[in-house]
């Protein structure tokens with residue numbers, strides 16, 4: 208009787224209330240089947256059973272050595288000691304990365320070697336060797352069974368062994384697993400596709416793959432293999448490496464010619480981007496973390512000695528005002544925004560003329576010839592009349608290092624002012640979006656189909672970045688910069704911010720030096736937040752001594768141009784008031 212028929216019959220009997228009993232006759236294939244089942248079971252659980260195999264093989268070796276070479280025990284003992292020492296010292300090369308793993312391997316080697324030496328000399332049945340093997344073996348097995356990385360590796364091996372069935376179920380039949388690597392967060396496999404299939408076929412079946420592998424939704428990432436169109440990389444994350452915010456650390460770069468760190472990718476590498484001579488767009492729904500990303504970028508820019516940062520924040524300065532001490536300009540009304548953009552275009556034209564006279568192709572920023580970045584929070588709020596200026600900057604500003612960094616919720620053509628600015632964005636950062644089509648809106652046409660699934664980002668600060676150095680969709684989480692970090696950073700670099708077109712000073716021209724210090728003081732007073740700028744910050748920003756500073760403040764207050772907001776804090780009464 209065939210096994211399947213037997214099972215069907217047993218089920219029928221059970222439904223009728225009869226407890227089935229199996230009879231095995233000599234003609235049946237069942238004993239064969241049981242042998243196969245046991246063999247399969249032993250193979251499937253080979254990792255868990257490894258301590259049992261080690262125990263009986265050790266006993267067998269002890270028996271054999273005692274019968275054939277009982278005098279070898281000193282050699283066995285010496286080999287054991289050397290092997291244990293080598294394991295401790297060379298463990299990392301053998302994949303034993305953690306000291307505790309090396310210690311465990313050395314302890315097992317010593318235990319087995321010592322037992323074998325005694326068994327070789329006295330016989331494996333010599334008391335208390337059998338008891339020692341049983342108790343010691345059980346104790347040493349516990350860490351093995353409990354080891355998290357081993358269990359993870361076994362789970363992955365089993366999943367990959369079942370890949371042909373999974374592939375059939377999801378319509379990627381014929382695909383094969385080429386290799387797999389297990390890490391702290393999950394595992395990554397390289398999959399070879401059947402002829403004619405591409406990574407787009409795998410991307411289209413992402414949800415089905417998650418279901419077939421039994422992972423949580425959103426746990427599988429698929430990336431194209433840059434060398435083979437018929438291969439792809441599949442990453443399965445058991446735990447989300449971005450589940451917790453990543454704390455911000457003060458940036459180290461001091462030049463805009465160096466990449467700016469924004470956050471971390473899921474493989475724990477730093478997500479950096481170069482902003483020199485590039486326009487950047489940051490998009491995402493309300494609360495997705497746009498201002499957070501802007502803050503991380505501004506914190507890095509104000510630490511650079513060769514870039515001047517201007518800000519436009521038409522939400523009344525809510526987001527950018529804390530940066531005022533380090534910003535060359537801060538516009539919080541539509542009129543101020545137009546003025547700032549107009550000024551930027553004038554600067555751009557001046558540089559273009561200067562470069563063409565000098566025969567220079569690109570503007571290399573230095574402290575005295577700095578780059579200029581205009582940060583625009585909520586681009587859609589800009590008045591229509593701003594489009595001409597933003598377009599001009601976006602189209603012509605690259606060569607002369609005058610660029611835009613814009614943030615907006617949905618960069619539709621209408622929201623971006625019907626101009627060319629949107630298409631001129633070289634760096635695109637997409638935080639969480641509401642709909643799939645918004646992915647293409649922020650990152651560019653065809654990006655959703657290429658796997659940039661920003662609608663699945665599930666926490667603020669998580670983003671995808673598209674830039675020349677980031678051609679594939681990789682999830683990252685931005686550093687979380689606290690408000691207190693913003694205030695401290697803005698103050699810290701206020702005094703050393705470069706000035707656009709600083710006047711050329713003659714060494715002995717004290718008059719000129721006083722004018723420059725006064726310019727800086729006035730700029731700091733004009734850009735001061737509502738609570739005013741502290742005297743210490745004004746000293747730093749202007750470079751004046753305290754007595755000179757107090758004298759000038761008194762003059763300004765007498766002229767009604769500066770107000771003392773509270774004790775020791777001052778600001779210009781009108782942010783549009785020019786010093787001259």
Ligand SMILES: Nc1ncnc2c1ncn2[C@@H]1O[C@H](COP(=O)(O)OP(=O)(O)OP(=O)(O)O)[C@@H](O)[C@H]1O
Nearest residue numbers: 452492493494495496497498499667668685686687
């Ligand atoms: N990188 C991050 N890591 C963790 N949490 C973050 C991160 N960035 C932002 N958040 C959290 O998300 C909240 C909203 O962030 P943020 O104000 O930057 O969003 P937004 O997109 O600028 O919103 P809006 O459009 O309203 O200005 C913040 O209060 C912060 O707690």
